[in-house]
Amino acid sequence: MSNIRLIISDIDGTILTSHHQVDEQLIKVMPDLEKAKIPFVLASARSPLGMQPIAHKLGLHENPITCYNGALVLEGNRTIIEHPVDxxxxxxxxxxxxxxxxxxxxxxxxxxxxxxxxxxxxxxxxxxxxxxxxxxxxxxxxxxxxxxxxxxxxxxxxxxxxxxxxxxxxxxxxxxxxxxxxxxxxxxxxxKHVSKEHALLEVAKYYDIPLEQVMTIGDNFNDSPMLALSGLGIAMGNAPEGVKETANLVTASNDDHGVAQAITEHVLN
CATH class of the missing domain: 3.30.1240.10 (Hypothetical Protein, Haloacid Dehalogenase-like Hydrolase; Chain: A; domain 2)
Structure with a gap:
């Protein structure tokens, strides 16, 4: 069995297709993650209002969402982590x-x-x-x-x-x-210190899970530090070559169910 106990994923270009739709195959694997008690946490530069409908479509009603690249982390309507500007x-x-x-x-x-x-x-x-x-x-x-x-x-x-x-x-x-x-x-x-990399550290600490048991998934250069820092960094097939080089593995593209494929192969195996 996989030792992954937490997944943190980017949104745009990752769980959303090129038509900005949530990957239907990913929706189907979410109940299996929930059954395995493996949290799936979204991390994005988006605002809470831009993230919550996506979280709800995935059935992630109680999981934290990491907004503004980690400047605000919400669990439901409760702020659990925040880094406001000066x-x-x-x-x-x-x-x-x-x-x-x-x-x-x-x-x-x-x-x-x-x-x-x-x-x-x-x-x-x-x-x-x-x-x-x-x-x-x-x-x-x-x-x-x-x-x-x-x-x-x-x-x-x-x-x-x-x-x-x-x-x-x-x-x-x-x-x-x-x-x-x-x-x-x-x-x-x-x-100053807001980034997805810092958000990874804080969310892993919140769950009390070591970094080597965290899988991160992303498609762009602002995802690269968290891909490199986590135990298993997965780059999307549609990511630039420079991003793929920072990851442990490359999955299929966002139009070919890449996130669902990575979860099935490396977490739910």
Whole structure:
């Protein structure tokens, strides 16, 4: 029998097909994992509202979900792990953006809430992609100390603007804040140590399971550190070669039931 006792999986390009549907074969193996008492935990840059319908379709009603790449981990509606951004630094960031980069669309994520100050073309596009609707609110008010924790910011503009902004921010004094590009025109802002790799460590500790008994599955470069750190890292067949090189094994693609195949072969054998 396999010694795997916990599975942590990416969503997009992994358990979702290229048509953004949950793999039907994966849904069929979920009861076998539940019977074996092996938790299946989703990990994504998505918000809770973007993850919960997928979790429910898989029958993962009670399992934790790792949102915003680990900045927020929920079990049901209960927060079990969180790493909010430093509000003092974010207040300074907002002042800088308003004077030097006023065209940038600023989107703030706090728990399940998506907050922005105007429904510009970028936030409308994001709403179309995610199916969510933002709350319109003054940004500085949103990051005041009296407001709930902020888990992520998403800055959107033309690629040349965002990439210039990214380089500027990396040279500035934001010691508690991380900036990384998730698309050529999407700049993500989180607490410094937030990553799927760190989330893997925390979720494994939450379950009291050693890393060598954890299987991780992913398809992109932000998944590579957790694939390398876990006992069994599985890269999708549709992953770039650089990602496959960091994994222990490569499964089929997301359109060929790769996650279900990996679970069947390496966990439920």
């Amino acid at each position: 509000k003092t630094e974010i207040q300074e960031l907002l002042r800088y953006l308003s004077t030097d980069y006023p065209s940038v669309s600023v989107n703030i994520y706090s728990g399940k809430d998506w907050i922005t100050n105007q429904l510009d073309k970028w936030s409308q596009l994001e709403a179309g992609i995610t199916g969510e609707s933002p709350i319109l609110k003054e940004l500085q008010e949103t990051v005041s100390d009296s407001e709930p924790p902020v888990h992520k910011l998403l800055l959107i503009d033309k690629p040349e603007v965002i990439q210039d902004l990214h380089q500027k921010l990396l040279s500035m004094d934001f010691p508690q804040t991380a900036f990384y590009l998730s698309k050529d025109n999407y700049l993500e802002v989180t607490a």
